[in-house]
Amino acid sequence: MNRTWFNGNLTAGTLPIDRAERGLLLGDGLFETMLTINRTALWCNMHLVRLEAAARELGISFDRNQLDDAMAEILADSPPGHHVLRVTLTRGHTARGLGAAGGQPSLLLTLDPFDPGLMFRPITLSTSTIRRNPQSVASRLKTLSYIDNVFAAREASAHGSEDALLLNTAGHVASSTIANIFLLKGQMLITPARDQGILTGVMRQVLIHSATHLGYTAQERPVSTDDLKQADAVFLTNSLRFMRPVTSIDQEPLPQGELAALSEGLCAAARLQCGHDPRLIWRDAEDKPSGHEEGR
Template identity: 30%
Template structure:
Protein backbone atom coordinates (compact mmCIF):
# COMPACT_ATOMS: atom_id res chain seq x y z
CA UNK A 1 0.00 0.00 0.00
CA UNK A 2 1.25 3.50 -0.86
CA UNK A 3 0.92 6.21 1.80
CA UNK A 4 0.90 9.94 1.04
CA UNK A 5 3.14 12.06 3.28
CA UNK A 6 3.76 15.73 2.57
CA UNK A 7 3.79 15.64 -1.21
CA UNK A 8 5.11 12.12 -1.78
CA UNK A 9 3.69 8.62 -2.00
CA UNK A 10 5.88 6.05 -0.26
CA UNK A 11 5.57 2.35 0.50
CA UNK A 12 3.75 1.68 3.78
CA UNK A 13 6.92 0.13 5.22
CA UNK A 14 8.75 3.42 4.60
CA UNK A 15 5.92 5.67 5.81
CA UNK A 16 7.35 7.62 8.74
CA UNK A 17 7.03 11.03 10.37
CA UNK A 18 9.33 12.83 12.78
CA UNK A 19 9.27 11.86 16.45
CA UNK A 20 9.06 15.62 17.05
CA UNK A 21 5.79 15.91 15.13
CA UNK A 22 3.15 17.39 17.43
CA UNK A 23 0.62 14.86 16.23
CA UNK A 24 2.83 12.18 17.79
CA UNK A 25 3.84 14.21 20.84
CA UNK A 26 0.49 15.79 21.76
CA UNK A 27 -2.24 14.44 19.49
CA UNK A 28 -2.18 17.94 17.99
CA UNK A 29 -4.06 17.51 14.73
CA UNK A 30 -7.27 16.49 13.01
CA UNK A 31 -8.50 13.76 10.70
CA UNK A 32 -11.35 12.63 8.47
CA UNK A 33 -12.31 9.07 7.53
CA UNK A 34 -13.92 8.75 4.12
CA UNK A 35 -15.81 5.91 2.44
CA UNK A 36 -15.11 5.17 -1.21
CA UNK A 37 -17.69 3.57 -3.47
CA UNK A 38 -17.10 2.86 -7.15
CA UNK A 39 -13.97 5.08 -7.15
CA UNK A 40 -16.03 7.97 -5.73
CA UNK A 41 -15.39 9.50 -2.30
CA UNK A 42 -18.82 9.71 -0.72
CA UNK A 43 -19.82 13.17 0.55
CA UNK A 44 -16.30 14.53 0.15
CA UNK A 45 -17.47 18.15 0.23
CA UNK A 46 -19.08 17.71 3.65
CA UNK A 47 -15.95 16.05 5.03
CA UNK A 48 -13.70 18.83 3.73
CA UNK A 49 -15.97 21.52 5.20
CA UNK A 50 -15.68 19.85 8.61
CA UNK A 51 -11.92 19.38 8.17
CA UNK A 52 -11.37 23.04 7.36
CA UNK A 53 -13.49 24.04 10.36
CA UNK A 54 -11.40 21.79 12.63
CA UNK A 55 -8.16 23.23 11.25
CA UNK A 56 -9.39 26.79 11.67
CA UNK A 57 -10.38 26.24 15.30
CA UNK A 58 -6.91 24.81 16.01
CA UNK A 59 -5.10 27.62 14.13
CA UNK A 60 -3.53 25.19 11.67
CA UNK A 61 -2.99 26.69 8.22
CA UNK A 62 -2.19 24.03 5.63
CA UNK A 63 -2.02 26.42 2.67
CA UNK A 64 -3.79 23.81 0.57
CA UNK A 65 -7.10 24.31 -1.24
CA UNK A 66 -10.03 21.91 -1.23
CA UNK A 67 -9.27 21.07 -4.86
CA UNK A 68 -5.67 20.25 -3.98
CA UNK A 69 -6.79 18.01 -1.11
CA UNK A 70 -9.31 16.34 -3.41
CA UNK A 71 -6.57 15.70 -5.95
CA UNK A 72 -4.32 14.13 -3.27
CA UNK A 73 -7.14 11.86 -2.09
CA UNK A 74 -7.95 10.63 -5.60
CA UNK A 75 -4.26 10.10 -6.29
CA UNK A 76 -4.21 7.85 -3.22
CA UNK A 77 -7.07 5.82 -4.67
CA UNK A 78 -5.39 5.52 -8.06
CA UNK A 79 -1.95 4.68 -6.66
CA UNK A 80 -3.43 1.88 -4.57
CA UNK A 81 -5.89 0.62 -7.20
CA UNK A 82 -8.81 1.08 -4.83
CA UNK A 83 -12.32 1.08 -6.25
CA UNK A 84 -14.18 0.42 -3.00
CA UNK A 85 -12.45 1.21 0.27
CA UNK A 86 -11.60 3.71 2.97
CA UNK A 87 -9.34 6.77 3.12
CA UNK A 88 -8.01 8.41 6.26
CA UNK A 89 -6.80 12.00 5.86
CA UNK A 90 -4.74 13.15 8.84
CA UNK A 91 -3.26 16.61 9.34
CA UNK A 92 -1.05 17.56 12.28
CA UNK A 93 0.50 20.86 13.27
CA UNK A 94 3.83 19.41 12.18
CA UNK A 95 7.26 19.48 13.80
CA UNK A 96 7.84 22.01 16.55
CA UNK A 97 10.22 22.88 19.32
CA UNK A 98 9.87 21.40 22.79
CA UNK A 99 6.88 22.87 24.67
CA UNK A 100 3.34 23.91 23.86
CA UNK A 101 3.97 27.15 21.96
CA UNK A 102 2.59 26.79 18.42
CA UNK A 103 4.28 29.89 16.99
CA UNK A 104 7.24 27.90 15.64
CA UNK A 105 5.10 25.25 13.91
CA UNK A 106 5.04 26.45 10.31
CA UNK A 107 4.80 23.25 8.26
CA UNK A 108 1.81 20.99 8.97
CA UNK A 109 2.08 17.28 8.22
CA UNK A 110 -0.46 15.84 5.76
CA UNK A 111 -0.93 12.07 5.57
CA UNK A 112 -3.37 9.96 3.54
CA UNK A 113 -3.71 6.24 4.26
CA UNK A 114 -5.76 3.89 2.08
CA UNK A 115 -7.56 0.77 3.29
CA UNK A 116 -9.36 -2.05 1.58
CA UNK A 117 -12.97 -2.52 2.65
CA UNK A 118 -14.10 -4.81 5.42
CA UNK A 119 -17.77 -5.50 4.91
CA UNK A 120 -20.06 -6.02 7.89
CA UNK A 121 -21.31 -9.60 8.23
CA UNK A 122 -24.91 -10.10 7.07
CA UNK A 123 -25.94 -11.29 10.54
CA UNK A 124 -24.72 -8.01 12.05
CA UNK A 125 -26.97 -6.05 9.74
CA UNK A 126 -29.84 -8.42 10.42
CA UNK A 127 -29.59 -8.92 14.17
CA UNK A 128 -27.77 -5.84 15.45
CA UNK A 129 -24.85 -5.46 17.83
CA UNK A 130 -24.27 -5.22 21.60
CA UNK A 131 -23.14 -1.85 22.99
CA UNK A 132 -22.53 -0.38 26.43
CA UNK A 133 -23.24 2.85 28.22
CA UNK A 134 -19.72 3.72 29.28
CA UNK A 135 -18.61 4.92 32.69
CA UNK A 136 -16.07 7.12 30.85
CA UNK A 137 -17.64 10.58 30.60
CA UNK A 138 -17.27 12.60 27.39
CA UNK A 139 -14.87 15.55 27.47
CA UNK A 140 -16.68 18.76 28.44
CA UNK A 141 -17.51 20.88 25.39
CA UNK A 142 -15.83 23.90 26.96
CA UNK A 143 -12.64 21.90 27.42
CA UNK A 144 -12.37 20.40 23.93
CA UNK A 145 -14.59 21.88 21.21
CA UNK A 146 -16.67 18.89 20.00
CA UNK A 147 -16.86 20.31 16.47
CA UNK A 148 -13.13 19.53 16.11
CA UNK A 149 -12.50 16.01 14.82
CA UNK A 150 -9.28 15.79 16.79
CA UNK A 151 -6.49 13.21 16.80
CA UNK A 152 -6.67 13.25 20.59
CA UNK A 153 -8.92 10.24 21.24
CA UNK A 154 -7.98 9.13 24.77
CA UNK A 155 -11.52 9.42 26.17
CA UNK A 156 -12.89 7.46 23.20
CA UNK A 157 -10.18 4.81 23.49
CA UNK A 158 -10.83 4.23 27.17
CA UNK A 159 -14.59 3.97 26.59
CA UNK A 160 -14.04 1.56 23.68
CA UNK A 161 -11.72 -0.56 25.83
CA UNK A 162 -14.49 -0.79 28.40
CA UNK A 163 -16.83 -2.00 25.65
CA UNK A 164 -14.32 -4.52 24.35
CA UNK A 165 -13.87 -5.98 27.82
CA UNK A 166 -17.61 -6.78 27.78
CA UNK A 167 -17.62 -8.13 24.20
CA UNK A 168 -19.53 -5.08 22.95
CA UNK A 169 -18.70 -3.30 19.70
CA UNK A 170 -19.43 0.32 20.64
CA UNK A 171 -19.65 2.47 23.76
CA UNK A 172 -22.19 5.24 24.28
CA UNK A 173 -20.66 8.09 26.27
CA UNK A 174 -22.60 10.46 28.50
CA UNK A 175 -21.66 14.11 28.87
CA UNK A 176 -20.84 15.87 32.14
CA UNK A 177 -24.58 16.41 32.75
CA UNK A 178 -25.07 12.64 32.29
CA UNK A 179 -27.07 13.16 29.12
CA UNK A 180 -26.50 10.87 26.13
CA UNK A 181 -23.71 12.31 23.97
CA UNK A 182 -22.28 10.00 21.29
CA UNK A 183 -20.45 6.77 20.61
CA UNK A 184 -16.67 6.48 20.50
CA UNK A 185 -16.77 6.68 16.69
CA UNK A 186 -20.45 7.27 16.03
CA UNK A 187 -23.57 9.35 16.54
CA UNK A 188 -26.49 7.89 18.48
CA UNK A 189 -30.17 7.68 17.51
CA UNK A 190 -33.14 6.21 19.30
CA UNK A 191 -36.79 5.69 18.40
CA UNK A 192 -39.68 6.18 20.80
CA UNK A 193 -43.36 5.94 19.77
CA UNK A 194 -42.43 6.32 16.10
CA UNK A 195 -40.30 9.45 16.61
CA UNK A 196 -36.58 9.38 15.81
CA UNK A 197 -34.48 11.20 18.41
CA UNK A 198 -30.79 12.14 18.39
CA UNK A 199 -28.70 14.26 20.77
CA UNK A 200 -28.64 17.93 19.89
CA UNK A 201 -25.27 19.41 18.93
CA UNK A 202 -25.42 21.53 22.09
CA UNK A 203 -24.98 18.27 24.04
CA UNK A 204 -21.31 18.46 23.06
CA UNK A 205 -21.02 16.09 20.10
CA UNK A 206 -19.38 15.97 16.71
CA UNK A 207 -21.62 16.87 13.80
CA UNK A 208 -21.36 13.57 11.95
CA UNK A 209 -21.70 13.51 8.17
CA UNK A 210 -23.82 10.35 8.32
CA UNK A 211 -25.79 11.82 11.23
CA UNK A 212 -26.88 14.67 8.98
CA UNK A 213 -27.70 12.26 6.14
CA UNK A 214 -30.01 10.31 8.47
CA UNK A 215 -31.71 13.50 9.63
CA UNK A 216 -32.27 14.47 6.00
CA UNK A 217 -33.53 10.98 5.11
CA UNK A 218 -36.04 11.08 7.96
CA UNK A 219 -37.42 14.34 6.64
CA UNK A 220 -37.50 13.04 3.07
CA UNK A 221 -39.51 9.91 3.95
CA UNK A 222 -41.73 11.74 6.47
CA UNK A 223 -40.34 10.13 9.62
CA UNK A 224 -40.65 12.45 12.63
CA UNK A 225 -37.12 13.47 13.69
CA UNK A 226 -36.06 15.57 16.66
CA UNK A 227 -32.66 16.81 17.80
CA UNK A 228 -32.90 17.13 21.56
CA UNK A 229 -31.37 16.48 24.96
CA UNK A 230 -31.65 12.78 25.83
CA UNK A 231 -31.41 11.56 29.42
CA UNK A 232 -29.90 8.16 30.15
CA UNK A 233 -33.20 6.56 31.14
CA UNK A 234 -34.68 7.58 27.77
CA UNK A 235 -32.21 5.51 25.80
CA UNK A 236 -32.80 2.52 28.06
CA UNK A 237 -36.57 2.92 27.59
CA UNK A 238 -36.34 3.41 23.80
CA UNK A 239 -38.19 1.19 21.36
CA UNK A 240 -35.02 0.85 19.30
CA UNK A 241 -31.52 2.28 19.07
CA UNK A 242 -29.02 2.63 16.25
CA UNK A 243 -25.76 4.42 15.61
CA UNK A 244 -24.13 5.94 12.54
CA UNK A 245 -20.76 6.76 11.05
CA UNK A 246 -19.24 7.12 7.60
CA UNK A 247 -17.89 3.56 7.40
CA UNK A 248 -20.51 1.52 9.28
CA UNK A 249 -23.39 3.54 7.87
CA UNK A 250 -26.37 2.64 10.06
CA UNK A 251 -26.01 -0.12 12.67
CA UNK A 252 -28.90 -1.45 14.75
CA UNK A 253 -28.32 -2.03 18.48
CA UNK A 254 -29.66 -5.31 19.89
CA UNK A 255 -28.61 -4.81 23.51
CA UNK A 256 -27.17 -2.25 25.93
CA UNK A 257 -25.14 -3.00 29.03
CA UNK A 258 -25.13 -0.06 31.43
CA UNK A 259 -21.69 0.29 33.03
CA UNK A 260 -22.95 3.20 35.14
CA UNK A 261 -25.52 0.96 36.85
CA UNK A 262 -24.04 -2.43 37.82
CA UNK A 263 -23.82 -3.60 34.19
CA UNK A 264 -27.58 -4.04 33.85
CA UNK A 265 -28.48 -5.27 30.37
CA UNK A 266 -31.42 -4.24 28.16
CA UNK A 267 -32.59 -5.96 24.97
CA UNK A 268 -34.07 -4.33 21.86
CA UNK A 269 -36.13 -5.44 18.87
CA UNK A 270 -34.91 -7.20 15.73
CA UNK A 271 -33.81 -5.02 12.81
CA UNK A 272 -36.24 -6.79 10.51
CA UNK A 273 -39.08 -4.87 12.14
CA UNK A 274 -37.54 -1.50 12.94
CA UNK A 275 -37.05 2.02 11.64
CA UNK A 276 -33.27 1.68 11.41
CA UNK A 277 -33.81 -1.06 8.81
CA UNK A 278 -35.97 1.30 6.75
CA UNK A 279 -33.40 4.08 7.04
CA UNK A 280 -30.56 1.72 6.14
CA UNK A 281 -32.28 0.71 2.89
CA UNK A 282 -32.80 4.38 2.02
CA UNK A 283 -29.19 5.11 2.93
CA UNK A 284 -27.95 2.38 0.57
CA UNK A 285 -30.09 3.77 -2.25
CA UNK A 286 -28.72 7.27 -1.66
CA UNK A 287 -25.14 6.00 -1.93
CA UNK A 288 -25.96 4.06 -5.10
CA UNK A 289 -27.56 7.19 -6.55
CA UNK A 290 -24.51 9.36 -5.82
CA UNK A 291 -21.74 6.83 -6.56
CA UNK A 292 -23.27 3.98 -8.55
CA UNK A 293 -22.35 1.33 -5.99
CA UNK A 294 -22.62 0.29 -2.35
CA UNK A 295 -20.55 -1.96 -0.09
CA UNK A 296 -21.18 -2.64 3.56
Protein backbone atom coordinates in the same frame (compact mmCIF):
# COMPACT_ATOMS: atom_id res chain seq x y z
CA MET B 1 -4.35 -3.15 -1.47
CA ASN B 2 -2.91 -0.56 0.91
CA ARG B 3 -1.71 2.84 -0.32
CA THR B 4 -0.04 5.75 1.50
CA TRP B 5 0.43 9.40 0.51
CA PHE B 6 2.57 11.61 2.74
CA ASN B 7 3.53 15.26 2.33
CA GLY B 8 3.44 15.33 -1.45
CA ASN B 9 4.16 11.79 -2.60
CA LEU B 10 2.82 8.28 -2.74
CA THR B 11 5.16 6.22 -0.59
CA ALA B 12 5.80 2.70 0.65
CA GLY B 13 7.37 1.40 3.82
CA THR B 14 8.10 3.56 6.85
CA LEU B 15 7.40 7.29 6.93
CA PRO B 16 10.05 9.96 7.62
CA ILE B 17 8.52 11.51 10.75
CA ASP B 18 10.16 14.63 12.18
CA ARG B 19 11.21 14.19 15.83
CA ALA B 20 9.28 17.40 16.66
CA GLU B 21 6.09 16.33 14.84
CA ARG B 22 3.19 17.70 16.95
CA GLY B 23 0.76 15.04 15.81
CA LEU B 24 3.02 12.34 17.21
CA LEU B 25 4.10 14.14 20.36
CA LEU B 26 0.88 15.87 21.40
CA GLY B 27 -1.95 14.53 19.25
CA ASP B 28 -2.09 18.03 17.76
CA GLY B 29 -4.04 17.36 14.63
CA LEU B 30 -7.27 16.28 12.98
CA PHE B 31 -8.52 13.42 10.85
CA GLU B 32 -11.40 12.37 8.64
CA THR B 33 -12.37 8.84 7.61
CA MET B 34 -14.36 8.19 4.44
CA LEU B 35 -15.77 5.13 2.75
CA THR B 36 -14.73 4.91 -0.89
CA ILE B 37 -16.53 2.73 -3.41
CA ASN B 38 -15.30 2.49 -6.99
CA ARG B 39 -12.71 5.19 -6.21
CA THR B 40 -15.45 7.59 -5.11
CA ALA B 41 -15.28 8.97 -1.57
CA LEU B 42 -18.81 9.14 -0.21
CA TRP B 43 -19.96 12.53 1.12
CA CYS B 44 -16.43 13.77 0.46
CA ASN B 45 -17.21 17.49 0.50
CA MET B 46 -19.00 17.26 3.86
CA HIS B 47 -15.97 15.56 5.37
CA LEU B 48 -13.50 18.06 3.96
CA VAL B 49 -15.59 21.09 4.89
CA ARG B 50 -15.67 19.79 8.47
CA LEU B 51 -11.90 19.24 8.38
CA GLU B 52 -11.26 22.74 7.03
CA ALA B 53 -13.50 24.39 9.64
CA ALA B 54 -11.78 22.48 12.46
CA ALA B 55 -8.32 23.32 11.10
CA ARG B 56 -9.24 26.99 10.95
CA GLU B 57 -10.49 26.90 14.55
CA LEU B 58 -7.27 25.24 15.75
CA GLY B 59 -5.01 27.47 13.69
CA ILE B 60 -3.65 24.66 11.50
CA SER B 61 -2.87 25.57 7.89
CA PHE B 62 -5.23 23.94 5.41
CA ASP B 63 -4.78 23.75 1.63
CA ARG B 64 -7.91 22.33 -0.02
CA ASN B 65 -6.32 22.24 -3.47
CA GLN B 66 -3.39 20.21 -2.17
CA LEU B 67 -5.76 17.81 -0.42
CA ASP B 68 -7.95 17.39 -3.50
CA ASP B 69 -4.85 16.58 -5.57
CA ALA B 70 -3.61 14.11 -2.95
CA MET B 71 -6.98 12.33 -2.87
CA ALA B 72 -7.05 12.08 -6.65
CA GLU B 73 -3.54 10.61 -6.66
CA ILE B 74 -4.13 8.00 -3.96
CA LEU B 75 -7.45 6.89 -5.49
CA ALA B 76 -6.15 6.75 -9.06
CA ASP B 77 -5.70 3.16 -10.25
CA SER B 78 -6.80 1.77 -6.87
CA PRO B 79 -8.78 -1.48 -7.10
CA PRO B 80 -12.59 -1.35 -7.35
CA GLY B 81 -14.62 -2.13 -4.29
CA HIS B 82 -14.75 -0.82 -0.74
CA HIS B 83 -11.87 1.05 0.88
CA VAL B 84 -11.30 3.29 3.89
CA LEU B 85 -9.70 6.61 3.02
CA ARG B 86 -8.27 8.36 6.06
CA VAL B 87 -6.99 11.95 5.91
CA THR B 88 -4.74 13.05 8.79
CA LEU B 89 -3.67 16.68 9.14
CA THR B 90 -1.26 17.78 11.90
CA ARG B 91 0.34 21.07 12.92
CA GLY B 92 3.67 19.61 11.86
CA HIS B 93 7.03 20.67 13.26
CA THR B 94 7.00 23.62 15.68
CA ALA B 95 9.18 25.05 18.40
CA ARG B 96 8.72 23.68 21.91
CA GLY B 97 5.75 24.92 23.94
CA LEU B 98 2.08 24.05 23.76
CA GLY B 99 1.15 27.42 22.29
CA ALA B 100 3.86 27.46 19.62
CA ALA B 101 2.76 28.65 16.19
CA GLY B 102 2.66 26.04 13.48
CA GLY B 103 4.88 26.02 10.43
CA GLN B 104 4.37 23.61 7.55
CA PRO B 105 1.60 21.11 8.44
CA SER B 106 1.92 17.39 7.80
CA LEU B 107 -0.65 15.70 5.56
CA LEU B 108 -1.04 11.92 5.52
CA LEU B 109 -3.54 9.92 3.47
CA THR B 110 -4.00 6.16 3.74
CA LEU B 111 -6.21 3.84 1.70
CA ASP B 112 -7.06 0.37 3.01
CA PRO B 113 -9.60 -2.32 2.06
CA PHE B 114 -12.92 -2.32 3.93
CA ASP B 115 -15.26 -5.25 4.53
CA PRO B 116 -18.85 -4.17 3.70
CA GLY B 117 -20.04 -7.07 5.85
CA LEU B 118 -19.42 -4.76 8.80
CA MET B 119 -22.16 -2.42 7.64
CA PHE B 120 -25.62 -2.55 9.26
CA ARG B 121 -24.52 -5.31 11.63
CA PRO B 122 -26.27 -5.33 15.06
CA ILE B 123 -24.18 -4.20 18.01
CA THR B 124 -24.19 -4.35 21.81
CA LEU B 125 -23.08 -1.48 24.06
CA SER B 126 -21.96 -1.11 27.64
CA THR B 127 -21.99 2.18 29.52
CA SER B 128 -18.53 3.64 29.98
CA THR B 129 -17.15 5.34 33.06
CA ILE B 130 -15.70 7.97 30.71
CA ARG B 131 -17.80 11.14 30.35
CA ARG B 132 -17.93 13.50 27.38
CA ASN B 133 -17.31 17.12 28.31
CA PRO B 134 -19.58 19.47 26.28
CA GLN B 135 -17.13 22.32 26.85
CA SER B 136 -14.17 20.37 25.49
CA VAL B 137 -12.85 21.10 22.00
CA ALA B 138 -11.90 17.41 21.75
CA SER B 139 -15.58 16.43 22.12
CA ARG B 140 -16.82 18.38 19.11
CA LEU B 141 -13.81 18.28 16.75
CA LYS B 142 -12.36 15.12 15.18
CA THR B 143 -8.94 15.50 16.74
CA LEU B 144 -6.10 13.00 17.10
CA SER B 145 -6.56 13.21 20.88
CA TYR B 146 -8.64 10.01 21.07
CA ILE B 147 -7.43 8.51 24.34
CA ASP B 148 -10.85 8.79 26.07
CA ASN B 149 -12.40 6.85 23.18
CA VAL B 150 -9.61 4.27 23.24
CA PHE B 151 -10.05 3.74 26.99
CA ALA B 152 -13.84 3.48 26.66
CA ALA B 153 -13.56 0.99 23.80
CA ARG B 154 -11.19 -1.23 25.80
CA GLU B 155 -13.52 -0.94 28.78
CA ALA B 156 -16.45 -2.09 26.63
CA SER B 157 -14.46 -5.01 25.26
CA ALA B 158 -13.64 -6.12 28.81
CA HIS B 159 -17.39 -6.19 29.49
CA GLY B 160 -18.08 -8.29 26.38
CA SER B 161 -19.51 -5.45 24.28
CA GLU B 162 -18.40 -4.23 20.88
CA ASP B 163 -18.64 -0.53 21.71
CA ALA B 164 -19.27 1.81 24.62
CA LEU B 165 -22.17 4.13 25.37
CA LEU B 166 -20.70 7.50 26.38
CA LEU B 167 -22.68 9.83 28.60
CA ASN B 168 -21.80 13.49 29.08
CA THR B 169 -20.89 15.20 32.35
CA ALA B 170 -24.59 15.93 32.99
CA GLY B 171 -25.44 12.22 32.70
CA HIS B 172 -27.21 12.57 29.34
CA VAL B 173 -26.55 10.32 26.35
CA ALA B 174 -23.77 11.57 24.05
CA SER B 175 -22.52 8.94 21.59
CA SER B 176 -20.51 5.75 21.23
CA THR B 177 -16.73 5.83 20.80
CA ILE B 178 -16.97 5.96 17.00
CA ALA B 179 -20.59 6.74 16.17
CA ASN B 180 -23.56 9.00 16.81
CA ILE B 181 -26.66 7.55 18.42
CA PHE B 182 -30.31 7.80 17.34
CA LEU B 183 -33.61 6.74 18.85
CA LEU B 184 -36.64 5.79 16.80
CA LYS B 185 -39.97 6.74 18.37
CA GLY B 186 -42.85 6.24 15.95
CA GLN B 187 -41.92 8.42 12.96
CA MET B 188 -39.60 10.56 15.07
CA LEU B 189 -35.82 10.31 14.88
CA ILE B 190 -34.24 11.66 18.07
CA THR B 191 -30.52 12.28 18.52
CA PRO B 192 -28.44 14.13 21.13
CA ALA B 193 -28.10 17.82 20.28
CA ARG B 194 -24.82 19.48 19.32
CA ASP B 195 -24.36 20.95 22.81
CA GLN B 196 -24.31 17.50 24.44
CA GLY B 197 -20.59 16.83 23.96
CA ILE B 198 -20.90 15.12 20.58
CA LEU B 199 -19.00 15.14 17.34
CA THR B 200 -21.56 15.99 14.65
CA GLY B 201 -20.92 13.05 12.35
CA VAL B 202 -21.35 13.23 8.60
CA MET B 203 -23.72 10.25 8.49
CA ARG B 204 -25.69 11.86 11.34
CA GLN B 205 -26.11 14.97 9.22
CA VAL B 206 -27.02 12.96 6.12
CA LEU B 207 -29.76 11.15 8.03
CA ILE B 208 -31.14 14.35 9.59
CA HIS B 209 -31.25 16.02 6.17
CA SER B 210 -32.93 12.95 4.64
CA ALA B 211 -35.50 12.45 7.41
CA THR B 212 -38.39 14.38 5.83
CA HIS B 213 -37.92 12.71 2.45
CA LEU B 214 -37.99 9.31 4.16
CA GLY B 215 -41.18 10.13 6.09
CA TYR B 216 -39.63 10.96 9.46
CA THR B 217 -39.21 14.02 11.64
CA ALA B 218 -35.75 14.63 13.12
CA GLN B 219 -35.31 16.13 16.58
CA GLU B 220 -32.02 17.15 18.22
CA ARG B 221 -32.29 17.42 22.01
CA PRO B 222 -30.88 16.09 25.29
CA VAL B 223 -31.47 12.33 25.59
CA SER B 224 -31.68 10.40 28.85
CA THR B 225 -30.82 6.75 29.41
CA ASP B 226 -34.52 6.16 30.12
CA ASP B 227 -35.28 7.51 26.63
CA LEU B 228 -33.16 4.71 25.21
CA LYS B 229 -35.17 2.06 27.05
CA GLN B 230 -38.49 3.55 25.93
CA ALA B 231 -37.58 3.91 22.24
CA ASP B 232 -38.92 1.67 19.49
CA ALA B 233 -35.32 1.16 18.35
CA VAL B 234 -31.85 2.51 19.05
CA PHE B 235 -29.13 2.64 16.40
CA LEU B 236 -25.70 4.08 15.66
CA THR B 237 -24.60 6.01 12.58
CA ASN B 238 -21.07 6.07 11.19
CA SER B 239 -19.56 7.00 7.82
CA LEU B 240 -18.10 3.54 7.30
CA ARG B 241 -20.75 1.27 8.79
CA PHE B 242 -23.75 3.48 7.94
CA MET B 243 -26.22 2.44 10.66
CA ARG B 244 -26.18 -0.38 13.19
CA PRO B 245 -29.10 -1.42 15.40
CA VAL B 246 -28.25 -1.59 19.10
CA THR B 247 -29.61 -4.85 20.50
CA SER B 248 -28.70 -4.29 24.16
CA ILE B 249 -27.07 -1.87 26.58
CA ASP B 250 -25.35 -3.28 29.65
CA GLN B 251 -26.81 -6.68 28.70
CA GLU B 252 -30.37 -5.30 28.89
CA PRO B 253 -32.21 -6.06 25.60
CA LEU B 254 -33.68 -3.16 23.63
CA PRO B 255 -36.75 -3.15 21.35
CA GLN B 256 -35.91 -3.82 17.71
CA GLY B 257 -38.20 -1.54 15.71
CA GLU B 258 -38.29 -1.49 11.92
CA LEU B 259 -35.29 0.34 10.43
CA ALA B 260 -35.45 -0.92 6.84
CA ALA B 261 -36.74 2.34 5.37
CA LEU B 262 -33.89 4.28 6.94
CA SER B 263 -31.18 1.88 5.80
CA GLU B 264 -32.63 1.77 2.27
CA GLY B 265 -32.70 5.56 2.17
CA LEU B 266 -29.03 5.85 3.15
CA CYS B 267 -28.02 3.22 0.61
CA ALA B 268 -29.99 5.00 -2.12
CA ALA B 269 -28.17 8.25 -1.30
CA ALA B 270 -24.81 6.47 -1.48
CA ARG B 271 -25.71 4.82 -4.77
CA LEU B 272 -26.29 8.22 -6.35
CA GLN B 273 -22.63 9.00 -5.66
CA CYS B 274 -20.82 5.77 -6.46
CA GLY B 275 -23.24 3.95 -8.78
CA HIS B 276 -23.66 0.88 -6.57
CA ASP B 277 -25.55 -0.28 -3.54
CA PRO B 278 -22.86 -0.06 -0.83
CA ARG B 279 -23.98 -3.36 0.68
CA LEU B 280 -22.93 -5.34 -2.40
CA ILE B 281 -19.56 -7.00 -2.79
CA TRP B 282 -18.07 -7.32 -6.25
CA ARG B 283 -14.75 -8.14 -7.85
CA ASP B 284 -14.56 -7.22 -11.50
CA ALA B 285 -12.08 -5.32 -13.60
CA GLU B 286 -14.85 -3.12 -15.02
CA ASP B 287 -16.25 -2.33 -11.56
CA LYS B 288 -19.48 -4.19 -12.25
CA PRO B 289 -21.16 -6.55 -9.76
CA SER B 290 -19.94 -10.09 -10.28
CA GLY B 291 -21.77 -13.34 -9.76
CA HIS B 292 -20.24 -13.49 -6.28
CA GLU B 293 -21.90 -10.37 -4.95
CA GLU B 294 -23.56 -10.60 -1.55
CA GLY B 295 -26.57 -8.48 -0.56
CA ARG B 296 -26.62 -7.63 3.13
